[in-house]
Amino acid sequence: MSMLRTVIVEDEWLALNMMKRYIEEHPKYELIGAYSDPVEALKDISRLQVDVLFTDIGMPGINGLQLAKRAKQDSMQIVFTTAHREYAADAFRVDAVDYMLKPVTRRAIDEIAVKLERIKRLLAMEALNFKAPVMKVQCFGSFQTTNQDGQIVKWPTKKTEEMFAYFIANEGQIVNKWIIADRLWPEMDGSRAVHNVYNTIYRLKKTIEEFSLPLSLRTMNEGYVLEADVAIIVDLYDFRELSEQKELTAGQLQLLQNLYSGYLFQDKDYPWCINLRESLEMTYLTKQQHMSLTLEQPASPEQ
The missing domain is CATH 3.40.50.2300 (Response regulator)
Incomplete structure (x- = not known):
């Protein structure tokens, strides 16, 4: 930069x-x-x-x-x-x-x-x-992904979409295949669940290719990591960036409000995201309350 x-x-x-x-x-x-x-x-x-x-x-x-x-x-x-x-x-x-x-x-x-x-x-x-065509991922409220041409990504299966959501939620982290299997197929035994991981990884890679998404899904040891090849817009990532700051200006609080357009993956039933969803909601409410208290303080006389 x-x-x-x-x-x-x-x-x-x-x-x-x-x-x-x-x-x-x-x-x-x-x-x-x-x-x-x-x-x-x-x-x-x-x-x-x-x-x-x-x-x-x-x-x-x-x-x-x-x-x-x-x-x-x-x-x-x-x-x-x-x-x-x-x-x-x-x-x-x-x-x-x-x-x-x-x-x-x-x-x-x-x-x-x-x-x-x-x-x-x-x-x-x-x-x-x-100003420029860019891939966008909306995680808050309705979960939706669009490519650089503004085309909505159509996922071949619900599990392919869920796996993509899981990688997005674990921003840039290497996730072990056994953990993916446990999170996405908790009702299955280990070997069958891992077999599903392999099949869904393949479908996810094909979807990335089909919609020309600027993403790379790499195999790392016993796991996988999803990385962006160029800048992409992900409301969850922007929300995290802002919420890490101790103090927010009125303009930044407004941006935080715009980003938080609903619960995380609100229209999806993903059991693995329940704790993260609640944590993000609490972060948002805490930031909003803190800024409200700050702005309620009386203005100081001009020097």
Whole structure:
């Protein structure tokens, strides 16, 4: 992934120079602008392709909250720096990714880079959804898969579809054939169930080929792993990416709500996914409740 194109706005020279050094020395960031005057920053940001904006909140003329509202671009992530923890709720109201308490440290800059890269990747995937043909898998609500031409995949058997769902749920993991047999054919003895695994793997590979899906189903030791050859859109994967974050902005919460369009594999009777289904539902409700409590906090007076 390309480096994070970064702008810093900070009216205190010492803090500005310290952050400049941290950003310039970090391999994941590319510093494209550093300003002590938020008005000057606002003039330039509109013509820059900014991935990340680090801005102080308490500044003369235009404070950081006002700057963020005016400068926000679809692909821009905003991180506030502040000496006051009580401004956290205000930060999330303007759809900030996060906030950092001053003095900002090298470690804080490093730790947040992982989160910023993750969100950048999600934003890029969203852009792919509108700009380029891409395979899509909808796991929440009605389970459906479409290829890069928008054609709905027709599965030869219910078990072939279920096996595909099982591999999707176990994102990128090598799954032992005996575990697959136990999960998908729990009522059968081991040898008969494994025989069914072999037959269904064959049907799954043929379906991948028939619909030109950008997937590879590989045999690994005593198991199998399903891997994407190019970027694909899977609502379950995007949901997991977002839910791993400690804090979500209002915009990210809305995206989480859009992704969670129903229970996992809601229209399918897959006993093996019951615990995962309940876990994802609990994660969603917890995130939603946490953000509601954050946004209910009274707004702080503008500095």
